[in-house]
Amino acid sequence: MTQIRVILNGESITSREGQSVGALLLEHEQRATRTTRQNARPRGMFCGIGICFDCLITINGITNQRACVTNVEEGMTIQTQQGSGAIA
Amino acid sequence: MSTISTEQIVVVGGGPAGLAAATSLVRTGARVILIDAGERPGGQYWRHHAESSLAAKHEELRIIAHPNVEYLAKTNVWAATYRDGVSTLHLLIDGKVEREIRTRTLILATGAYDRSLPFPGWDLPGVMTAGGVQALLKGQKSLVGKEIVVAGTGPFLLPVAIGLIMAGVQVKAIVEASRPTAWFTKLGALTHNDGKLKDFITFQKIIFGAKVKIHYGSAIVAAQGSSCVEQVTLAKIDRKFVIKPGSDRQITCDALAVGWGFTPDLSLAVALGCASRIDPRDGSLVIDVDEHQETSVPGIYAAGEITGIGGSALALTEGRLAAANILKAQTEDLLRLRGKQQIFANALLDIYGVKNGWTTWQDEATVLCRCEEVSVGDLRKAIVELGVSDLRGAKLLTRAGMGMCQGRVCGQFVAEFVAKESGRQVALKDLQGFAKRPVITPIPLGLLAKGAER
Numbered sequence: 001m002t003q004i005r006v007i008l009n010g011e012s013i014t015s016r017e018g019q020s021v022g023a024l025l026l027e028h029e030q031r032a033t034r035t036t037r038q039n040a041r042p043r044g045m046f047c048g049i050g051i052c053f054d055c056l057i058t059i060n061g062i063t064n065q066r067a068c069v070t071n072v073e074e075g076m077t078i079q080t081q082q083g084s085g086a087i088a
Numbered sequence: 089m090s091t092i093s094t095e096q097i098v099v100v101g102g103g104p105a106g107l108a109a110a111t112s113l114v115r116t117g118a119r120v121i122l123i124d125a126g127e128r129p130g131g132q133y134w135r136h137h138a139e140s141s142l143a144a145k146h147e148e149l150r151i152i153a154h155p156n157v158e159y160l161a162k163t164n165v166w167a168a169t170y171r172d173g174v175s176t177l178h179l180l181i182d183g184k185v186e187r188e189i190r191t192r193t194l195i196l197a198t199g200a201y202d203r204s205l206p207f208p209g210w211d212l213p214g215v216m217t218a219g220g221v222q223a224l225l226k227g228q229k230s231l232v233g234k235e236i237v238v239a240g241t242g243p244f245l246l247p248v249a250i251g252l253i254m255a256g257v258q259v260k261a262i263v264e265a266s267r268p269t270a271w272f273t274k275l276g277a278l279t280h281n282d283g284k285l286k287d288f289i290t291f292q293k294i295i296f297g298a299k300v301k302i303h304y305g306s307a308i309v310a311a312q313g314s315s316c317v318e319q320v321t322l323a324k325i326d327r328k329f330v331i332k333p334g335s336d337r338q339i340t341c342d343a344l345a346v347g348w349g350f351t352p353d354l355s356l357a358v359a360l361g362c363a364s365r366i367d368p369r370d371g372s373l374v375i376d377v378d379e380h381q382e383t384s385v386p387g388i389y390a391a392g393e394i395t396g397i398g399g400s401a402l403a404l405t406e407g408r409l410a411a412a413n414i415l416k417a418q419t420e421d422l423l424r425l426r427g428k429q430q431i432f433a434n435a436l437l438d439i440y441g442v443k444n445g446w447t448t449w450q451d452e453a454t455v456l457c458r459c460e461e462v463s464v465g466d467l468r469k470a471i472v473e474l475g476v477s478d479l480r481g482a483k484l485l486t487r488a489g490m491g492m493c494q495g496r497v498c499g500q501f502v503a504e505f506v507a508k509e510s511g512r513q514v515a516l517k518d519l520q521g522f523a524k525r526p527v528i529t530p531i532p533l534g535l536l537a538k539g540a541e542r
């Protein structure tokens with residue numbers, strides 16, 4: 001399986017082709033993808049299939065992407081989010 | 089790119105219903121465009137990872153390679169219209185490429201997702217839907233935790249728990265709201281599907297062998313933790329889902345998989361103008377179809393979970409039936425089979441019904457709408473102080489159901505909550521108000537602006 005390098009919160013890590021960002025985060029014991037806009041509560045994947053929009057995360061600088069339905073790509077930068085998208 | 093292909097049949101949904109329809113159609117030489125949100129066919133039920141051998145077992149999964157099938161993976165229909173017998177679908181392929189297709193014959197098989205109920209702590213990371221945990225496992229070989237509680241109701245919980253056990257996870261408990269005695273009144277229905285009974289017995293053996301306890305007549309009514317779930321509260325519930333006082337105890341775990349059956353995903357069908365109704369069996373909004381799986385809109389058919397929750401076997405039959413009707417082929421055997429499968433599906437929905445005592449599990453701070461962070465207290469205030477009694481008012485005043493998921497997660501239970509607090513039943517227009525979504529699937533803003541110019 002093809003290895004892929006991605007940057008998670010500033011750190012270079014290895015992933016695999018076909019792995020979702022959500023699965024990659026779980027592998028690194030990172031359950032929360034973001035905090036909420038109003039009450040700053042931690043949130044992570046909930047529905048796992050692209051329905052709920054809880055797993056929002058910043059990918060390549062674009063905020064509010066769904067970790068569960070986005071697959072990793074070589075050189076991708078992934079950053080957990082605070083609120084609507086300031087970088088955590 | 090725009091394709092006008094009114095001669096091709098378009099199927100939306102790559103789960104059992106859509107695949108079965110496509111398979112029947114291409115066998116007779118018809119040409120099919122199959123639109124699938126997933127990266128490979130299968131939907132939720134046949135979800136599999138890249139190296140899986142599942143496709144060897146099911147002809148339907150291999151149909152995408154047929155020369156008469158154009159399979160569009162990772163494709164969302166974000167807008168759709170119907171006029172003069174022609175459906176126009178606006179597609180977004182892999183989040184990047186736009187395409188528009190038109191057809192006179194459309195089969196909708198958009199499936200369902202987990203039905204959720206709100207409880208204190210259900211928004212903590214590590215709490216996931218049962219389907220979500222299953223999707224991670226089947227699609228990604230990924231585990232949400234190491235010590236997991238599986239809870240909710242329905243025949244789906246056991247395969248989820250078994251998948252986890254097989255993957256080496258410690259399943260701390262299986263918590264099922266129904267009682268096994270509920271089956272006694274349904275033995276007649278069981279004879280319509282002895283394959284399922286055999287599965288059930290195999291499941292029980294594996295669970296027993298793994299020394300996992302199944303708590304019947306119980307529910308997980310709260311979850312606690314700081315940055316993610318650390319423990320959950322198990323309680324006995326009565327037949328109306330009200331917690332039995334003093335029956336609660338804590339279970340430590342690092343994840344909770346919870347599912348309360350399924351909610352049909354009607355966004356596309358509703359956008360096309362297909363009539364919907366409340367399914368009296370489980371209170372969910374479903375697409376109304378006739379004997380031939382045809383919706384109220386001529387030329388648009390619906391099959392599978394969006395016509396009422398019934399499971400994969402029924403979905404396959406409905407997909408084949410829709411295809412047979414389009415092809416004007418024989419339908420007698422399929423109709424008979426569908427009838428039998430419906431009896432079994434009805435029995436399951438009855439045994440694993442959700443009762444509205446769940447509205448007593450929350451405290452004022454419990455989040456109802458996860459997207460907009462609307463709490464029970466916020467909603468109650470709108471009802472009591474501001475006199476809101478309908479869903480429209482509740483949405484406008486609290487923003488419940490107005491976030492990014494557009495009420496997919498909270499719509500049904502917010503409707504039930506408002507109805508109960510206002511002393512009435514859920515009305516058809518409550519649920520329809522949630523199902524009518526301005527954008528069927530969220531798309532990049534630039535694209536939306538372009539769409540508006542059209």
Ligand code: FES
Nearest residue numbers: 046048052053068
């Ligand atoms: S977990 Fe629900 S959209 Fe990603």
